[in-house]
Amino acid sequence: MTNCILCKDESKPEEGQLIWRGDDCRIILVNDPDLPGFCRVIWNHHAAEMTDLTYGEREHLMNLVFAVEEAIRHVMHPDKVNLAALGNMVPHIHWHVIPRFKDDAFYPGSIWSPRIHQAPELVLSMRQKAALDLPNAIREQISRLY
């Protein structure tokens, strides 16, 4: 769709680092200083809802989402992982896969809830350093899938 930010200019750097690209999906490491390790799995073609996809496409996409979750757990050791496909702002299927920590800015709220504290800089910088290992960990998880 011409007016969809996730459809156009796929080759441009988005709001993060492209970690992996397949025929149907791509995976981005989101650049969010509050939430190191936050990843997004984006369906390449325009579709708004999961049930707009075939059963096979849904399964493929969820397998990628879970591969990212697995890698995030292994690399980041979060207290919880959050998964969400909202798309109210950008109705083009994309999954947020977010490592959550008890001291992060929004915990135990969602990342869309009001900010309630500030994680110590040292902790955030350790997590940002840990997240450097995520791209390879995610690619390795995906290589095990197929």
Place this chain on the structure above:
Amino acid sequence: MTNCILCKDESKPEEGQLIWRGDDCRIILVNDPDLPGFCRVIWNHHAAEMTDLTYGEREHLMNLVFAVEEAIRHVMHPDKVNLAALGNMVPHIHWHVIPRFKDDAFYPGSIWSPRIHQAPELVLSMRQKAALDLPNAIREQISRLY
């Protein structure tokens, strides 16, 4: 787990209406006056993350989530469906499946974002009436799965 609200007292009315129960999951129509048609798909046994489940269990659970989405789209005609598994408050796998409307209290934010408007009472009551058809529509969608 003894201290998990989603593990204990499964037979008690929760914060909504039990629509369907299987060996592994149950589905609740959430009683939220702002968000008619909001459903929750809850894994019956205690597990915190999707990747704590086997591949088969994940697929089964997501098929139920998507069946609920399909029924919600058919019955409620939302502008968007939101899917989320957070579990920061209650780390026991449960999926929120939420019909979203451009005039709902939080749109285009998440339902955890600050409330920004109030849908007209008449509109909400029409949606609440439409949601009465959801339990049967969800059960019918599930009956097609297996």
